[in-house]
Amino acid sequence: MNTISVYKCLCDYQRLRILNLLRAGPLCVCHIMEILGADQVKTSKQLRYMRELGMVSAQREAQWMVYRLAEPAHPLLTENLKCLQDCVREEIGFSEDLVKRDRLLARLEATDCGPSIGAIEHHSHLQQ
Amino acid sequence: MNTISVYKCLCDYQRLRILNLLRAGPLCVCHIMEILGADQVKTSKQLRYMRELGMVSAQREAQWMVYRLAEPAHPLLTENLKCLQDCVREEIGFSEDLVKRDRLLARLEATDCGPSIGAIEHHSHLQQ
DNA sequence: ACGTCATATGCGATTACATGCATATTCATC
Protein backbone atom coordinates (compact mmCIF):
# COMPACT_ATOMS: atom_id res chain seq x y z
CA MET A 1 0.00 0.00 0.00
CA ASN A 2 1.95 3.01 -1.25
CA THR A 3 1.29 6.54 -2.41
CA ILE A 4 0.98 5.75 -6.09
CA SER A 5 -1.46 2.91 -5.41
CA VAL A 6 -3.70 5.28 -3.51
CA TYR A 7 -3.86 7.67 -6.43
CA LYS A 8 -4.36 4.86 -8.92
CA CYS A 9 -7.45 3.85 -7.00
CA LEU A 10 -8.71 7.41 -6.83
CA CYS A 11 -8.35 8.24 -10.49
CA ASP A 12 -11.55 6.60 -11.61
CA TYR A 13 -14.99 8.02 -11.06
CA GLN A 14 -16.74 4.83 -9.98
CA ARG A 15 -13.88 3.70 -7.76
CA LEU A 16 -14.05 7.06 -6.09
CA ARG A 17 -17.73 6.57 -5.35
CA ILE A 18 -17.12 3.07 -4.02
CA LEU A 19 -14.40 4.26 -1.67
CA ASN A 20 -16.63 7.07 -0.52
CA LEU A 21 -19.31 4.53 0.30
CA LEU A 22 -16.96 2.17 2.10
CA ARG A 23 -15.73 5.03 4.20
CA ALA A 24 -19.16 5.04 5.82
CA GLY A 25 -18.90 1.32 6.55
CA PRO A 26 -18.58 -2.11 4.94
CA LEU A 27 -20.88 -3.16 2.12
CA CYS A 28 -21.43 -6.24 0.03
CA VAL A 29 -21.08 -6.17 -3.73
CA CYS A 30 -24.78 -6.25 -4.53
CA HIS A 31 -25.43 -3.25 -2.33
CA ILE A 32 -22.62 -1.31 -3.90
CA MET A 33 -24.04 -2.18 -7.30
CA GLU A 34 -27.50 -1.14 -6.32
CA ILE A 35 -26.44 2.19 -4.85
CA LEU A 36 -24.24 3.07 -7.81
CA GLY A 37 -26.58 1.62 -10.39
CA ALA A 38 -23.53 -0.24 -11.68
CA ASP A 39 -22.79 -3.37 -13.62
CA GLN A 40 -21.87 -6.58 -11.77
CA VAL A 41 -18.73 -7.50 -13.65
CA LYS A 42 -17.38 -4.00 -13.71
CA THR A 43 -17.97 -3.56 -10.01
CA SER A 44 -16.41 -6.89 -9.13
CA LYS A 45 -13.35 -6.13 -11.20
CA GLN A 46 -12.87 -2.70 -9.73
CA LEU A 47 -13.09 -4.17 -6.26
CA ARG A 48 -10.49 -6.73 -7.20
CA TYR A 49 -8.25 -4.02 -8.57
CA MET A 50 -8.51 -2.07 -5.34
CA ARG A 51 -7.99 -5.22 -3.31
CA GLU A 52 -4.81 -5.99 -5.22
CA LEU A 53 -3.56 -2.48 -4.56
CA GLY A 54 -4.34 -3.00 -0.88
CA MET A 55 -6.99 -0.31 -0.51
CA VAL A 56 -9.91 -2.56 0.39
CA SER A 57 -10.27 -5.98 1.93
CA ALA A 58 -12.94 -8.61 1.41
CA GLN A 59 -14.49 -11.13 3.71
CA ARG A 60 -17.07 -13.75 2.93
CA GLU A 61 -20.28 -13.55 4.90
CA ALA A 62 -22.47 -16.47 3.85
CA GLN A 63 -23.17 -15.96 0.16
CA TRP A 64 -22.11 -12.36 0.22
CA MET A 65 -18.71 -10.76 -0.09
CA VAL A 66 -18.35 -7.87 2.26
CA TYR A 67 -15.85 -5.21 1.31
CA ARG A 68 -14.38 -2.62 3.61
CA LEU A 69 -11.53 -0.13 3.58
CA ALA A 70 -8.32 -2.00 4.40
CA GLU A 71 -6.88 -1.30 7.81
CA PRO A 72 -4.78 0.47 8.65
CA ALA A 73 -5.86 2.92 5.99
CA HIS A 74 -3.15 4.88 4.22
CA PRO A 75 -3.22 8.44 5.60
CA LEU A 76 -3.43 9.82 2.07
CA LEU A 77 -6.55 7.78 1.41
CA THR A 78 -8.17 8.92 4.62
CA GLU A 79 -7.33 12.53 3.86
CA ASN A 80 -8.69 12.35 0.36
CA LEU A 81 -11.90 10.65 1.29
CA LYS A 82 -12.44 13.36 3.86
CA CYS A 83 -11.73 15.94 1.16
CA LEU A 84 -14.29 14.46 -1.19
CA GLN A 85 -16.95 15.57 1.22
CA ASP A 86 -15.68 19.12 1.35
CA CYS A 87 -13.98 20.01 -1.92
CA VAL A 88 -15.87 17.91 -4.39
CA ARG A 89 -19.30 17.62 -2.92
CA GLU A 90 -21.15 19.29 -5.78
CA GLU A 91 -19.14 17.88 -8.65
CA ILE A 92 -20.01 14.24 -8.04
CA GLY A 93 -23.02 12.66 -6.39
CA PHE A 94 -21.22 11.61 -3.25
CA SER A 95 -23.81 12.75 -0.79
CA GLU A 96 -26.59 11.22 -2.86
CA ASP A 97 -24.77 7.91 -2.73
CA LEU A 98 -24.57 8.14 1.02
CA VAL A 99 -28.25 8.92 1.29
CA LYS A 100 -29.01 5.89 -0.82
CA ARG A 101 -26.78 3.84 1.42
CA ASP A 102 -28.67 4.93 4.50
CA ARG A 103 -31.99 4.12 2.94
CA LEU A 104 -30.75 0.73 1.82
CA LEU A 105 -29.40 -0.18 5.24
CA ALA A 106 -32.62 0.96 6.91
CA ARG A 107 -34.58 -1.26 4.57
CA LEU A 108 -32.32 -4.23 5.34
CA GLU A 109 -32.68 -3.61 9.04
CA ALA A 110 -36.47 -3.71 8.62
CA THR A 111 -36.74 -6.75 6.34
CA ASP A 112 -33.82 -8.66 7.85
CA CYS A 113 -32.35 -9.93 4.60
CA GLY A 114 -28.85 -9.52 3.20
CA PRO A 115 -25.61 -9.89 5.12
CA SER A 116 -25.72 -9.01 8.79
CA ILE A 117 -24.15 -5.61 8.50
CA GLY A 118 -24.65 -4.94 12.16
CA ALA A 119 -22.50 -7.89 13.15
CA ILE A 120 -19.96 -6.95 10.51
CA GLU A 121 -19.71 -3.38 11.70
CA HIS A 122 -19.17 -4.68 15.20
CA HIS A 123 -16.51 -7.06 14.01
CA SER A 124 -14.78 -4.30 12.12
CA HIS A 125 -14.55 -2.33 15.32
CA LEU A 126 -12.98 -5.29 17.10
CA GLN A 127 -10.22 -5.85 14.55
CA GLN A 128 -7.85 -2.93 14.99
CA MET B 1 -9.76 20.73 -14.40
CA ASN B 2 -11.78 18.13 -12.48
CA THR B 3 -11.29 15.69 -9.66
CA ILE B 4 -10.36 12.72 -11.80
CA SER B 5 -7.79 14.75 -13.72
CA VAL B 6 -6.11 15.70 -10.48
CA TYR B 7 -5.74 12.08 -9.47
CA LYS B 8 -4.59 11.06 -12.92
CA CYS B 9 -1.73 13.51 -12.60
CA LEU B 10 -0.88 12.30 -9.14
CA CYS B 11 -0.73 8.60 -9.91
CA ASP B 12 2.76 8.64 -11.36
CA TYR B 13 5.91 8.91 -9.31
CA GLN B 14 7.76 11.39 -11.49
CA ARG B 15 4.72 13.58 -12.06
CA LEU B 16 4.29 13.69 -8.33
CA ARG B 17 7.84 14.94 -7.89
CA ILE B 18 7.35 17.55 -10.61
CA LEU B 19 4.19 18.88 -9.01
CA ASN B 20 5.91 18.96 -5.67
CA LEU B 21 8.67 21.06 -7.21
CA LEU B 22 6.30 23.44 -8.98
CA ARG B 23 4.47 23.96 -5.73
CA ALA B 24 7.57 25.80 -4.52
CA GLY B 25 7.56 27.99 -7.63
CA PRO B 26 7.84 27.95 -11.42
CA LEU B 27 10.66 26.12 -13.14
CA CYS B 28 11.84 25.59 -16.67
CA VAL B 29 12.13 22.16 -18.18
CA CYS B 30 15.88 21.85 -17.99
CA HIS B 31 15.86 22.64 -14.31
CA ILE B 32 13.17 20.09 -13.63
CA MET B 33 15.20 17.56 -15.56
CA GLU B 34 18.35 18.41 -13.68
CA ILE B 35 16.73 18.19 -10.26
CA LEU B 36 14.99 14.92 -11.00
CA GLY B 37 17.86 13.46 -12.98
CA ALA B 38 15.28 12.76 -15.66
CA ASP B 39 15.18 12.27 -19.39
CA GLN B 40 14.27 15.19 -21.70
CA VAL B 41 11.60 13.52 -23.78
CA LYS B 42 9.95 11.84 -20.84
CA THR B 43 9.85 15.05 -18.86
CA SER B 44 8.51 17.08 -21.75
CA LYS B 45 5.77 14.56 -22.39
CA GLN B 46 4.72 14.39 -18.79
CA LEU B 47 4.50 18.15 -18.67
CA ARG B 48 2.36 18.12 -21.77
CA TYR B 49 0.10 15.49 -20.23
CA MET B 50 -0.37 17.59 -17.13
CA ARG B 51 -0.88 20.70 -19.21
CA GLU B 52 -3.63 18.98 -21.18
CA LEU B 53 -5.31 17.96 -17.95
CA GLY B 54 -5.08 21.57 -16.80
CA MET B 55 -2.80 21.06 -13.82
CA VAL B 56 0.14 23.13 -15.03
CA SER B 57 0.57 25.98 -17.44
CA ALA B 58 3.53 26.91 -19.60
CA GLN B 59 4.93 30.22 -20.68
CA ARG B 60 7.85 30.91 -22.95
CA GLU B 61 10.67 32.94 -21.48
CA ALA B 62 13.27 33.42 -24.21
CA GLN B 63 14.49 29.95 -25.14
CA TRP B 64 13.08 28.40 -22.00
CA MET B 65 9.65 27.12 -21.24
CA VAL B 66 8.62 27.95 -17.74
CA TYR B 67 6.06 25.72 -16.10
CA ARG B 68 3.98 26.54 -13.09
CA LEU B 69 0.95 25.16 -11.30
CA ALA B 70 -2.15 26.33 -13.14
CA GLU B 71 -4.18 28.97 -11.35
CA PRO B 72 -6.55 28.77 -9.72
CA ALA B 73 -5.29 25.45 -8.42
CA HIS B 74 -7.84 22.75 -7.78
CA PRO B 75 -8.32 22.51 -3.99
CA LEU B 76 -7.69 18.76 -4.14
CA LEU B 77 -4.34 19.35 -5.79
CA THR B 78 -3.36 21.93 -3.21
CA GLU B 79 -4.38 19.63 -0.38
CA ASN B 80 -2.50 16.69 -1.77
CA LEU B 81 0.68 18.59 -2.44
CA LYS B 82 0.56 19.80 1.12
CA CYS B 83 0.04 16.19 2.24
CA LEU B 84 3.08 14.99 0.36
CA GLN B 85 5.20 16.96 2.79
CA ASP B 86 3.54 15.42 5.82
CA CYS B 87 2.26 11.93 5.00
CA VAL B 88 4.71 10.82 2.41
CA ARG B 89 7.89 12.58 3.35
CA GLU B 90 9.97 9.46 3.97
CA GLU B 91 8.62 7.32 1.19
CA ILE B 92 9.79 9.49 -1.68
CA GLY B 93 12.60 11.98 -2.00
CA PHE B 94 10.41 15.07 -1.97
CA SER B 95 12.43 17.09 0.46
CA GLU B 96 15.67 16.18 -1.29
CA ASP B 97 14.18 17.50 -4.52
CA LEU B 98 13.35 20.77 -2.83
CA VAL B 99 16.84 21.06 -1.43
CA LYS B 100 18.24 20.53 -4.90
CA ARG B 101 15.86 23.17 -6.20
CA ASP B 102 17.11 25.69 -3.66
CA ARG B 103 20.71 24.99 -4.50
CA LEU B 104 20.01 25.28 -8.20
CA LEU B 105 18.22 28.60 -7.84
CA ALA B 106 20.97 29.96 -5.64
CA ARG B 107 23.51 29.00 -8.27
CA LEU B 108 21.45 30.71 -10.97
CA GLU B 109 21.14 33.82 -8.86
CA ALA B 110 24.93 33.89 -8.53
CA THR B 111 25.85 33.18 -12.15
CA ASP B 112 22.93 35.01 -13.71
CA CYS B 113 22.15 32.47 -16.39
CA GLY B 114 18.93 30.66 -17.18
CA PRO B 115 15.45 32.16 -17.23
CA SER B 116 14.87 35.10 -14.91
CA ILE B 117 13.03 33.20 -12.23
CA GLY B 118 12.93 36.24 -10.00
CA ALA B 119 10.92 38.20 -12.55
CA ILE B 120 8.74 35.17 -13.19
CA GLU B 121 8.01 34.62 -9.53
CA HIS B 122 7.04 38.25 -9.29
CA HIS B 123 4.81 37.96 -12.30
CA SER B 124 3.19 34.84 -10.86
CA HIS B 125 2.26 36.80 -7.78
CA LEU B 126 0.69 39.52 -9.89
CA GLN B 127 -1.57 37.21 -11.84
CA GLN B 128 -4.19 36.06 -9.32
C1' DA C 1 -28.27 -33.83 -6.15
C1' DC C 2 -30.50 -29.50 -8.19
C1' DG C 3 -31.60 -24.79 -8.88
C1' DT C 4 -30.65 -20.31 -7.65
C1' DC C 5 -28.49 -16.18 -5.93
C1' DA C 6 -24.14 -13.66 -5.23
C1' DT C 7 -19.77 -13.13 -6.88
C1' DA C 8 -15.51 -14.04 -9.50
C1' DT C 9 -12.76 -15.21 -13.52
C1' DG C 10 -10.95 -16.09 -18.43
C1' DC C 11 -10.67 -14.41 -22.78
C1' DG C 12 -10.60 -11.29 -26.65
C1' DA C 13 -11.24 -6.56 -28.26
C1' DT C 14 -10.32 -1.92 -27.36
C1' DT C 15 -8.44 2.06 -25.47
C1' DA C 16 -5.18 4.60 -22.69
C1' DC C 17 -0.25 5.47 -21.18
C1' DA C 18 4.58 5.02 -21.37
C1' DT C 19 9.02 4.82 -23.68
C1' DG C 20 12.66 5.76 -26.88
C1' DC C 21 14.58 7.20 -31.15
C1' DA C 22 14.77 10.45 -34.56
C1' DT C 23 13.46 14.82 -36.06
C1' DA C 24 11.26 19.38 -35.85
C1' DT C 25 10.62 23.94 -33.87
C1' DT C 26 11.93 28.14 -31.59
C1' DC C 27 14.86 31.44 -29.98
C1' DA C 28 19.69 33.59 -29.20
C1' DT C 29 24.15 34.36 -30.75
C1' DC C 30 27.52 35.03 -33.94
Add this chain to the structure above:
DNA sequence: GATGAATATGCATGTAATCGCATATGACGT
Protein backbone atom coordinates in the same frame (compact mmCIF):
# COMPACT_ATOMS: atom_id res chain seq x y z
C1' DG D 1 21.62 32.86 -42.38
C1' DA D 2 24.42 29.18 -39.88
C1' DT D 3 25.04 27.15 -35.34
C1' DG D 4 23.68 25.62 -31.02
C1' DA D 5 20.77 25.28 -26.84
C1' DA D 6 16.12 24.25 -25.05
C1' DT D 7 12.02 22.09 -25.94
C1' DA D 8 8.39 19.65 -28.51
C1' DT D 9 6.54 16.22 -31.64
C1' DG D 10 5.80 11.92 -34.74
C1' DC D 11 6.04 7.37 -35.00
C1' DA D 12 6.59 2.76 -33.61
C1' DT D 13 6.38 -0.41 -29.89
C1' DG D 14 5.21 -2.11 -25.41
C1' DT D 15 2.56 -2.40 -21.29
C1' DA D 16 -1.42 -1.54 -18.49
C1' DA D 17 -6.50 -0.72 -17.83
C1' DT D 18 -11.13 -1.19 -19.34
C1' DC D 19 -15.20 -3.69 -21.05
C1' DG D 20 -18.43 -7.18 -22.22
C1' DC D 21 -19.64 -11.74 -22.82
C1' DA D 22 -19.66 -16.13 -21.38
C1' DT D 23 -18.73 -19.12 -17.87
C1' DA D 24 -17.11 -20.67 -13.32
C1' DT D 25 -17.33 -20.96 -8.25
C1' DG D 26 -19.37 -21.14 -3.81
C1' DA D 27 -23.08 -21.06 -0.58
C1' DC D 28 -27.82 -21.64 0.41
C1' DG D 29 -32.56 -23.66 0.22
C1' DT D 30 -35.28 -27.62 -1.37
